[in-house]
Amino acid sequence: MSDAVRNREFRAIWIAEAQSILGDHLTTVALSIVVYGRTGSPLWAATVYALTFLPALAGGLGLSQLADRFPRKTVLVVSAVVQAVLVGAMAVPGMPLAPLCVLVVLARLAGAPANAAQNALTREVFTDDELYLRSQDLRGITSNIAMLIGLAGGGFLVTSFGASWALAIDALTFLVAALLVQLWVRQRPAAGNPDDGWFTAVRWVWGQRRLRVLLALSWLVGLAVIPEGLAAPLADQIGAPEQAVGWLLAADPVGFILGTFVLSRFVSAENRKRVMGVLATLAAAILIGFAATPNLPFALLLLMLAGAAGSYIITVGATFITWVPNDKRGGAGGVYRTGLRVAQGIGVALGGVVADLVGSATTAIALAGAAGVVLTIPVALSWARVRKADSSEKD
Structure with a gap:
């Protein structure tokens, strides 16, 4: 796995993904606590939790194709910036529940093309099968570690400093991700043909x-x-x-x-x-x-x-x-x-x-x-x- 880390482009993609995953799980915990605290309803808490992944299902089949129609670096940067804006809006104290739900859906939809671009771009970075697989191992390990830290630290952060801080940190992770990719990942032309069917x-x-x-x-x-x-x-x-x-x-x-x-x-x-x-x-x-x-x-x-x-x-x-x-x-x-x-x-x-x-x-x-x-x-x-x-x- 150390050979994969030596690649500058992969390092940028890897670090950007890891800290964004950590931020996303802070958001998951924050939303659960906020919604349940306001409504006292397990159903509402579960519904908002479902909204954190259901849009990714719809976006996975449709919006992921943007990663073929546009340069993948551009897709990653734009998607990260859009998510930073949307999650930042969620961090506004006292945000009403209905707009909060809409922002959750939009933020997760914006992440769908980024996930597709990230996977495809990593394969472009590593042409060697063995090295590529090692890079995926490292992504899998760090993603799970980031998830555990985010879930474990989310409750402490929200109860100690408030949900807005957790959401603001998540927004910041997207800005950091956009900056890392913009600075260290090489621009490549779009891989797909825009004339292909959707x-x-x-x-x-x-x-x-x-x-x-x-x-x-x-x-x-x-x-x-x-x-x-x-x-x-x-x-x-x-x-x-x-x-x-x-x-x-x-x-x-x-x-x-x-x-x-x-x-x-x-x-x-x-x-x-x-x-x-x-x-x-x-x-x-x-x-x-x-x-x-x-x-x-x-x-x-x-x-x-x-x-x-x-x-x-x-x-x-x-x-x-x-x-x-x-x-x-x-x-x-x-x-x-x-x-x-x-x-x-x-x-x-x-x-x-x-x-x-x-x-x-x-x-x-x-x-x-x-x-x-x-x-x-x-x-x-x-x-x-x-x-x-x-x-x-x-x-």
């Missing part, structure tokens, strides 16, 4: 069998996030203290960070492709251990192991972007990211429904693991055939 990249992706298999591997993450949605009832069921909810939420990302480090340090890019199906199956199988209604230490261990195995998703995403032509990477990346977010949202919702029906969070998680194994095995076998065909074509 959803050309989307249609192209669906026409490629090997990309459909990679999408299926990424969607399986939807089952892996079910424990996150059930953290509170899980803690209650296993007799853990209330503060253990935070530990249960942190266990998966901590495992993910460790797993990503191990893969990046000890496994080559080609071998990582070889074991993707195995790791995807293992990530689901580990959750079956919750059928034994584990105590808190064992539950944390299971979640960390599942998170470590789930780090295969970085190789999935890197392979997906690599196999897409440069002129379609913005739109195709939007398809990938949108599918991932939808799968996660559906997974959390289904986990809640099942837990309510069976009356047990541990049983619901174990069932998710069993379903994951059943669904993953055929996808893993399809991936093995795709990888074999790809290797034959190279030979």
Whole structure:
């Protein structure tokens, strides 16, 4: 990973992304506290929380294609500045709830083309597959660390200094991101053809069998996030203290960070492709251990192991972007990211429904693991055939 950091362009993109993610999670915490404090309604708090990611789903398929139609550096800078203005407006003390919701939606929509441009531009910066994958490992590790710091520090910052300060810091992170990219990232021409249809990249992706298999591997993450949605009832069921909810939420990302480090340090890019199906199956199988209604230490261990195995998703995403032509990477990346977010949202919702029906969070998680194994095995076998065909074509 140190080789990737030596690249000046990547350093700018990497640092800009990491501190923006930290700021975004400060905003997530701030909005939850502000809305619940004003309304006293869990429904309103949950609704505004949903608004922090739902626009990204809509923007992922549509606005992400701007990353192909315009120079990607320009997309990153403009998007960051727009988000800084919108989040800055959210930081105005006493902002009414309705305008606040509108600003949340607009800010997240503005971020959709930036996410697509960032992924596509990183692939342009690194033409070597091995080095590119290492750069994605570093992004994955720092993103999860920034998320943990943002969520942990957000509550302290809001309760100590007020929500406006957290929102103002988030706005500042976007300005810093725009400045870093403007100063250190080289300007490149637009990769796509402006005359192409708006959803050309989307249609192209669906026409490629090997990309459909990679999408299926990424969607399986939807089952892996079910424990996150059930953290509170899980803690209650296993007799853990209330503060253990935070530990249960942190266990998966901590495992993910460790797993990503191990893969990046000890496994080559080609071998990582070889074991993707195995790791995807293992990530689901580990959750079956919750059928034994584990105590808190064992539950944390299971979640960390599942998170470590789930780090295969970085190789999935890197392979997906690599196999897409440069002129379609913005739109195709939007398809990938949108599918991932939808799968996660559906997974959390289904986990809640099942837990309510069976009356047990541990049983619901174990069932998710069993379903994951059943669904993953055929996808893993399809991936093995795709990888074999790809290797034959190279030979």
